[in-house]
Amino acid sequence: MNSTWVILGATSSMARAFARQLSERGEGVILAGRDMNDLQATASDCTLRGAPVAKAMAFDARKPETFQAILDVMADQDGALNAAVFVGSMPEQADIDADPSMIDGVIQDSFTGPATFLQALAPMMEDRDCGTVIGVGSVAGDRGRIGNYVYGAAKAGFHTYLSGLRNRLNRSGGHVMTVKPGFVDTSMTWGLEGMFLVASPDEIATSLLKGVKKKTNVLYTPFFWRYIMRIIKSIPEPLFKKLSV
Numbered sequence: 715m716n717s718t719w720v721i722l723g724a725t726s727s728m729a730r731a732f733a734r735q736l737s738e739r740g741e742g743v744i745l746a747g748r749d750m751n752d753l754q755a756t757a758s759d760c761t762l763r764g765a766p767v768a769k770a771m772a773f774d775a776r777k778p779e780t781f782q783a784i785l786d787v788m789a790d791q792d793g794a795l796n797a798a799v800f801v802g803s804m805p806e807q808a809d810i811d812a813d814p815s816m817i818d819g820v821i822q823d824s825f826t827g828p829a830t831f832l833q834a835l836a837p838m839m840e841d842r843d844c845g846t847v848i849g850v851g852s853v854a855g856d857r858g859r860i861g862n863y864v865y866g867a868a869k870a871g872f873h874t875y876l877s878g879l880r881n882r883l884n885r886s887g888g889h890v891m892t893v894k895p896g897f898v899d900t901s902m903t904w905g906l907e908g909m910f911l912v913a914s915p916d917e918i919a920t921s922l923l924k925g926v927k928k929k930t931n932v933l934y935t936p937f938f939w940r941y942i943m944r945i946i947k948s949i950p951e952p953l954f955k956k957l958s959v
């Protein structure tokens with residue numbers, strides 16, 4: 715069966731690696747994001763690698779008026795419709811503390827923008843009785859920490875949204891995979907201090923495809939983050955509030 719993926723936030727290096735791997739498997743990619751030059755370059759690369767459809771499209775999570783054109787293109791594709799969400803922004807927590815008006819944008823980027831798009835795509839997937847959604851959240855959404863608690867809250871909201879969407883789409887043969895990466899070597903983490911066990915975007919992309927094949931519900935990637943987060947989540951709140959982990 716034909717299969718097409720809309721990739722939101724396709725300028726992320728993780729998304730680019732994922733799009734390349736999909737193309738090599740002969741799946742179509744609609745590359746959605748803000749930087750059209752970057753998206754066009756990835757689209758050309760995906761075509762060379764074998765994608766039957768590779769199209770760059772404008773998408774801004776804070777501008778819902780950019781969503782419909784992408785949904786229309788998805789509706790025109792034959793076969794399974796799939797989505798992978800890589801959109802997210804992580805400003806310095808200190809900057810948000812100084813200017814709380816930044817909170818809305820962080821929530822829109824990681825949670826409400828992608829969720830609004832997925833709400834519109836879901837009925838199309840239900841009509842076709844198949845399809846996969848990958849939502850990239852973060853281990854930061856598992857527990858609020860002093861260093862990035864607004865970003866973490868946006869990701870936690872997205873995780874909960876994806877859990878409900880998984881329940882909904884499961885009834886029509888669809889699948890939703892929540893992804894919680896640890897540290898990945900991308901522009902988001904460039905220059906950040908205190909990073910350890912850093913994964914490459916290609917490793918993450920490979921783990922996503924394996925997760926899709928196994929219909930994993932919640933994927934910690936690399937895998938050991940499941941155990942690290944189990945420990946972090948088990949720390950009692952009276953102690954956790956004194957830590958800077």
Ligand SMILES: NC(=O)c1ccc[n+]([C@@H]2O[C@H](COP(=O)([O-])OP(=O)(O)OC[C@H]3O[C@@H](n4cnc5c(N)ncnc54)[C@H](OP(=O)(O)O)[C@@H]3O)[C@@H](O)[C@H]2O)c1
Binds near residue numbers: 799823
């Ligand atoms: N790197 C890590 O260690 C790590 C760990 C856990 C989770 N994650 C998550 O992984 C995903 C990919 O991040 P990354 O590490 O690859 O960093 P990244 O390069 O900064 O990717 C973030 C992506 O989100 C897009 N984006 C941000 N705001 C947007 C908006 N309003 N509308 C449309 N697109 C928007 C960016 O587009 P522009 O290029 O236009 O800015 C970019 O494509 C993010 O959801 C991030 O939270 C990353």
